[in-house]
Amino acid sequence: MLNMFTHARRMAGRALVGAAALALAGGGVASAQETIKVGVLHSLSGTMAISETTLKDTVLFMVQEQNAAGGVLGKKLEAVVVDPASNWPLFAEKARELIAKEKVAVVFGCWTSVSRKSVLPVFKELNSILFYPVQYEGEESERNVFYTGAAPNQQAIPAVDYLMENEGVQRWVLAGTDYVYPRTTNKILEAYLKSKGVKSEDIMINYTPFGHSDWQTIVADIKKFGSAGKKTAVVSTINGDANVPFYKELGNQGIKATDIPVVAFSVGEEELAGIDTKPLVGHLAAWNYFQSVDVPENAAFIKKWQAFTKNDKRVTNDPMEATVIGFNMWVKAVEKAGTTDADKVIDALIGVTVPNLSGGFSAMMPNHHITKPVLIGEIKEDGQFDIVEQTPGLIVAEEWSPYLEGSKDLIADWRKPLSCGNFNVKTGKCGGAGQ
Amino acid sequence: MNTKGLAMTRPPALLGTSGIVFLIVLAVVAVLVPVLNLAVTPDSAVHVPTYVVSLLGKYLTYALLALSVDLIWGYVGILSLGQGAFFALGGYAMGMYLMRQIGTRGVYGDPVLPDFMVFLNWKELPWFWYGFDMFPFAALMVLLAPGLLALVFGWFAFRSRVTGVYLSIITQAMTFALLLAFFRNDMGFGGNNGLTDFKDILGFNIQADGTRLVLFVLSAVALGLGYVLCRFLVRSHFGKVLVAIRDAETRVRFTGYRAENYKLVAFVVSAMLAGIAGALYVPQVGIINPSEFSPANSIEIIVWVAVGGRGTLVGAALGAVLVNYAKTYFTSGILAPYWLFMLGGLFVAVTLFLPKGIVGTYYDWREKRRPHDDIPGAPIAAPGPAE
Amino acid sequence: MTSRARLFRFARLLCALALLCAAAPFGRAAAQDAGAPDISAPLAQLTTNKYDDTEAALGALALSGSPAAAGIVTALAEGKLVFGGTPPRLFIQGEAGALLDPLTLQPVAEAPAVKPVRVNNRVRRAIDAANGALSLVSPDxxxxxxxxxxxxxxxxxxxxxxxxxxxxxxxxxxxxxxxxxxxxxxxxxxxxxxxxxxxxxxxxxxxxxxxxxxxxxxxxxxxxAPEVKQAAADAIAGIERNLALWGMAQNVWYGLSLGSVLLLAAIGLAITFGVMGVINMAHGEMVMLGAYTTFVVQEVIRTSYPGLFDVSLLIAIPLAFVFTGLIGVLIERTVIRFLYGRALETLLATWGISLILQQAIRTIFGPTNREVGAPSWMSGSFEIGQLAITSGRLWIIVFSLLVFFALLATLRLTRIGLEMRAVTQNRRMAASMGIRTNWVDAMTFGLGSGIAGMAGVALSQIDNVSPNLGQSYIIDSFLVVVFGGVGNLWGTLVGAMTLGVANKLLEPYAGAVLGKIALLVIVILFIQKRPRGLFALKGRSIEA
Missing domain, CATH: 1.25.40 (Serine Threonine Protein Phosphatase 5, Tetratricopeptide repeat)
Structure with missing residues (x-):
């Protein structure tokens, strides 16, 4: 008996040490000295793989390009790819692994807000840098996170303005998945529309569960709402997979863009690649970038990207552009700081300006969000967008929306001496309402 | 405990050999890991980084969860495809406590309302959030919320004699309904973003290494106690009846036992264990969101138990750790694109080649090698082909 | 190409007629020399490429009575109206990209670099109006x-x-x-x-x-005037009353349509799970494979035989049945057959298989959605009274019933159906009567999988064709089968339709989310009342 115990204990002990050693030793140890590691934290399996896989490829592409151009600080970059499998706690675990075990200098990752929320404490605790490339609800500004996607005022509000001015829309359906992003965006839009004199009875708000696939009733309701004699439009914050059945139902029920246009904030080239777009011609999307942007920088980028992916039909989209901008900003900031040390790079990043792919420049502002042009596109038959409107200048992100009760007094400014993500201008204190 | 029925045989020890080994290994891990984490310098080969500590802590809570499944699946034959719901409820109870602890340190600095309520323009705290600022209340809810759900659900289901796949499917429907409900932002549980950005637990910084180690040790202790409790239950007269129900429910009924009451007690105990696992899990991973209710998660738990060995308790815990370690290991590096193939292949292989799981197969092998003096687990009668 | 030429010829004819019949009311037209009104002003307006100008020009064109107007409007709608050069001139892009004069439709001598005139929703509406005005005098x-x-x-x-x-x-x-x-x-x-x-x-x-x-x-x-408003209000009230009644019927229709989707998703499971007792978690993936088969068929048709697009689904149905059926047989032979009688363990193995299949599809086709188009006969909608019926949904209902009755007939009337029932009822007895039970098992599982594949063809019309497709149906499918009663096909039919209609009747009151939750709770409670589902199998039931 006793013999067996000690044996078992020895075995268990060995297994444990072995496991720990294995965990420590994973990844390329040999090249650790000469390279700078870049973490890629995008789901490659599970429900979010559909969107995030492309961003993983984008980072790999940028790393390859940068290495071809001589790397950073004379060192080659090395991408460390992990798969958080669309599982939110796994995002936190993988983030910790990238930072603590792989010692990456920066992480590009996350798509959904919940994944970002899940990794946030890890980045704060271990003081590393996350570039988040997707449009989101705002209401956040963290020292360790750089948001290269759009805040609601960089996407939703210009789109609504366009519909009001150009299509004379007076009645609004705000349809979304019951996520925090649609909820917040719709709250902001509701307040904005009311400030423009739209009455409550002319706004219909509808939320659907995740992955909703039977849209018959809701589309019929939209049709009914739209028959009140005033021009009606749908502002869609419907997320991911639910879009395809939604658009298919719109087509089936014969709602054309000329009758009730739908402007979407989560539908890009990648999503349209999976839909027969003929019935959708004329429906709109608002982004900060479209593949169809007609400037030489974009044409060159698309060409290289398609060569990299060895697929001449591979599309580009807005979160990709945001990833590219973020990557270039990080490279520039590292070169400016002369080191990959997180604190120095975080400080160096503010004010960094890099070309975007729509022919202009985007700058990292003190609130850790970037300036962006807003483009409104109409869906074309070939699944691309026809850009019908572009804001004349760049728009600065309102990370704290002035249209929301709780955040209207807050600002973020990470420059010293303020260094605060939620500074209350009324009370003059950092930390929200700060009673 | 009434051991009348077992008078013929020598009363089995509370803990079998494997149980003792299991508890010792657990104790060693619980002591060694903190020591290697704190007392050894980071460059040492045997240093355990904090990253590994929180990972192991997570595995231990999964192991406790697997134990709770094994108690009802391995010994009562209830295949619950909704065990994740109890785990998540315990997690939410703990998460609500942790949210209330944030206080004015939320981004909006509201002293009462959690952040997600502020930006959705909620004016006051919903009634079901009352009391969660007190740890004892939250701790009670960790047990009560899953326990009550299991009680109500089980009372209906077992009284109506819903069994087998029917029971499995409605437990799945239950967790799916809860998933949808918690997903709604109007419910007041933070919707899809769930509860996150925790700061303190009982006044200790949740991100401090010390707190992490304490949570880790607590998880190990909980797993150990959970094991002893389950072992105690299944060794007792009560446990014998459970096994009898598993193998021939109708006969047990005819013998005069109220089978539904036995099942109900086991089901509620199991739900509470899952709730405790959830409560320990949340502070260690830092987030709880409705995806914990997803039916796929619950199926995965079943898989852990099957891999380790159904009806062996030790196997369930072992399976949970092994499968999750494999998941951690394969989701990084060059194998990342293929890990689902391996995970899927593992499930198929285990059901085909190790129908009794790792520990069950080991028991079989040991049985063959020497005359038994200690009845290991309760072996599962292999049913014949369907007729 | 020929269709384009025909279109232009037709447009010209139409315009000539427009001129003949409509010239009189438009006084301006008569002033022109060769009978052709001067449209140079709107044409110039079109070259500014501003939406306002384009819209105004369209209005002018529609009323101009010019024979060229219809051709120009059509070209604009198709993105073939281009402009370029200095000063900017307007052209119609003809076959092979040749630039044609918009008035004469003759090729121009020197072709400058051109850009299409931009179109947005507003312009598209103006095009519709102009087209309407222009074809009001069509001979057809x-x-x-x-x-x-x-x-x-x-x-x-x-x-x-x-x-x-x-x-x-x-x-x-x-x-x-x-x-x-x-x-x-x-x-x-x-x-x-x-x-x-x-x-x-x-x-x-x-x-x-x-x-x-x-x-x-x-x-x-x-x-x-107030009396006008009163008349309008009365008319509106009348219509609304009427529509409320129709709305109820419409909801029932939606419910039947949802029910048919549930039926399609569940009916294969009614065989593999209901008849064979295999808790087939890979069932959803069989549906997904069927959808991907449709995608592949359409892809081949798109690249090689574009004329066949309208029958692509008809080609895909048998192919999907055979392909997923074969995969089903393969799974049965390599995995399931070792697990008979261990129902709960089939759950684990098939769950593993489902993970493998999902990842395999993700590796082969990529993680993104794939485009499956709707053939023309499945697009559009028509109305019966105030009941809007979309053709696609109607066909799916018809298809689901066809599949259901075909399956019923197979089980009742064919030899293999007889053998399947025999093996399910008493395996040993069936074997001793000379039935090759192994073979029947493989065929039964293949049949269930093949039906799931056919369902995939139909579901590709309304849902995402992505690796996750199957996951979204698996829970509902199991609920339908269990609710209807395991082992009873009629139960599956009634169960699917009941759940569909109940869901759609609840949705307007409770909303999509709460409606679904309420339905789940109702099913759970129902199972307490009838632990064997709606139509419990009499006699020897499946004791799992």
Missing amino acids: AGKRREAALAVGRSRDEAALPALEAALAKESDPKVKSAMNLARASILIGKEGITPAERIAAVELVGAEGNQDALAILRSVPDSA
Whole structure:
């Protein structure tokens, strides 16, 4: 008996040490000295793989390009790819692994807000840098996170303005998945529309569960709402997979863009690649970038990207552009700081300006969000967008929306001496309402 | 405990050999890991980084969860495809406590309302959030919320004699309904973003290494106690009846036992264990969101138990750790694109080649090698082909 | 290519007629020399490439009576209207990219670099209106009627003269009533008409009784006389009462449609799970494989045989059945057959298989959605009374019932069906009667999987074709089978339809999320009441 115990204990002990050693030793140890590691934290399996896989490829592409151009600080970059499998706690675990075990200098990752929320404490605790490339609800500004996607005022509000001015829309359906992003965006839009004199009875708000696939009733309701004699439009914050059945139902029920246009904030080239777009011609999307942007920088980028992916039909989209901008900003900031040390790079990043792919420049502002042009596109038959409107200048992100009760007094400014993500201008204190 | 029925045989020890080994290994891990984490310098080969500590802590809570499944699946034959719901409820109870602890340190600095309520323009705290600022209340809810759900659900289901796949499917429907409900932002549980950005637990910084180690040790202790409790239950007269129900429910009924009451007690105990696992899990991973209710998660738990060995308790815990370690290991590096193939292949292989799981197969092998003096687990009668 | 040429010829013919019949009301047209009115101003306006100008130019073109107008409008709608050069000139891009003069349709000598004139929704609406005005005089009665409807929808006051001119000449009663309706629709919102005229218009539109009429009636201007407003309000109230009743019927229809989707998703499971007792978690993936088969078929057709697109689904159905059926047989032979009698363990193995299949599809086809198009006969909708029925959904209902009855017939009437039932009821007895039970098992599982594949073909029409497709149906499928009663096909049919209709009747009151939750709770409670489902199998039931 006793013999067996000690044996078992020895075995268990060995297994444990072995496991720990294995965990420590994973990844390329040999090249650790000469390279700078870049973490890629995008789901490659599970429900979010559909969107995030492309961003993983984008980072790999940028790393390859940068290495071809001589790397950073004379060192080659090395991408460390992990798969958080669309599982939110796994995002936190993988983030910790990238930072603590792989010692990456920066992480590009996350798509959904919940994944970002899940990794946030890890980045704060271990003081590393996350570039988040997707449009989101705002209401956040963290020292360790750089948001290269759009805040609601960089996407939703210009789109609504366009519909009001150009299509004379007076009645609004705000349809979304019951996520925090649609909820917040719709709250902001509701307040904005009311400030423009739209009455409550002319706004219909509808939320659907995740992955909703039977849209018959809701589309019929939209049709009914739209028959009140005033021009009606749908502002869609419907997320991911639910879009395809939604658009298919719109087509089936014969709602054309000329009758009730739908402007979407989560539908890009990648999503349209999976839909027969003929019935959708004329429906709109608002982004900060479209593949169809007609400037030489974009044409060159698309060409290289398609060569990299060895697929001449591979599309580009807005979160990709945001990833590219973020990557270039990080490279520039590292070169400016002369080191990959997180604190120095975080400080160096503010004010960094890099070309975007729509022919202009985007700058990292003190609130850790970037300036962006807003483009409104109409869906074309070939699944691309026809850009019908572009804001004349760049728009600065309102990370704290002035249209929301709780955040209207807050600002973020990470420059010293303020260094605060939620500074209350009324009370003059950092930390929200700060009673 | 009434051991009348077992008078013929020598009363089995509370803990079998494997149980003792299991508890010792657990104790060693619980002591060694903190020591290697704190007392050894980071460059040492045997240093355990904090990253590994929180990972192991997570595995231990999964192991406790697997134990709770094994108690009802391995010994009562209830295949619950909704065990994740109890785990998540315990997690939410703990998460609500942790949210209330944030206080004015939320981004909006509201002293009462959690952040997600502020930006959705909620004016006051919903009634079901009352009391969660007190740890004892939250701790009670960790047990009560899953326990009550299991009680109500089980009372209906077992009284109506819903069994087998029917029971499995409605437990799945239950967790799916809860998933949808918690997903709604109007419910007041933070919707899809769930509860996150925790700061303190009982006044200790949740991100401090010390707190992490304490949570880790607590998880190990909980797993150990959970094991002893389950072992105690299944060794007792009560446990014998459970096994009898598993193998021939109708006969047990005819013998005069109220089978539904036995099942109900086991089901509620199991739900509470899952709730405790959830409560320990949340502070260690830092987030709880409705995806914990997803039916796929619950199926995965079943898989852990099957891999380790159904009806062996030790196997369930072992399976949970092994499968999750494999998941951690394969989701990084060059194998990342293929890990689902391996995970899927593992499930198929285990059901085909190790129908009794790792520990069950080991028991079989040991049985063959020497005359038994200690009845290991309760072996599962292999049913014949369907007729 | 030939169709384009035909289109142009037709457009020219149409315009010539437009000139003949419509020249008189348009005084301006007569002033021109060769009978062709001068449209150089709108043409110049089109080259500024501003939406406002394009819209104005379209209005002018529609009323110009120029024979070239229809061709220009059509070219604009198709993105073939281009401009370029200095000063900018307008061209129509003809076959092979040749630039044609918009008036003469002759190729131009030197071709500058050109850009298409931009189109947005507003311009598209103007195009519809212009097209409507232009084809109001088409010789084809169907076209005239469509044009009248289009004008009515656009409610473009500028089209009123053309409409009235066409109305005066119209003899076909159907077209005439459409034109009258269109006229009334325009008049209702028009300033400066008498109350009597407006009331007549209100009554005419009100008699339509549909959603569109409601929209038009609500646009009676505030400045209208009180009696007009009263008439409009009465008409609206009448329509709303009527629509409320139809709304109920519509919900039931939606419910049946949802039910048919559930039936399709569940019916294969009714075989593999209900008849064989395999808790087949890979069932959803079989549906997914069917959907991907459709994608592959369409892809081949798109690249090699574009003419066959409309029958792509008909080709895909048998292929999907055979392909997923074979995969099913393969799974049965390699995995399931070792697990008979261990129902709960089949759950684990098939769950593993489902992970493998998902990842395999993700590796082969990529993680993103794939495009599966709808053939023309499945697009569009029609109305019965106020009941809007979309063709796609109707076909899915028909298809699901066809599959159901075909399966029923197979089990009842064929030899293999007989053998399947025999093996399910008493394996040993069946074996001793000389039935190859192994073979029957493989065939049964293959049949269930093949049916799932066929369901995938139908579901590809309404849902994402992505690796996750199957996951979204698996829970509902199990619920349907369990609710209906394991091992009873009729139970599956009734269960699917009941759940579908109940869901859709709940949805308007409780919302999509709460409706679904309520339904799940109802099913859970129902199972307590009837632990073996709606139609419990009599006698020897599956004891799992």
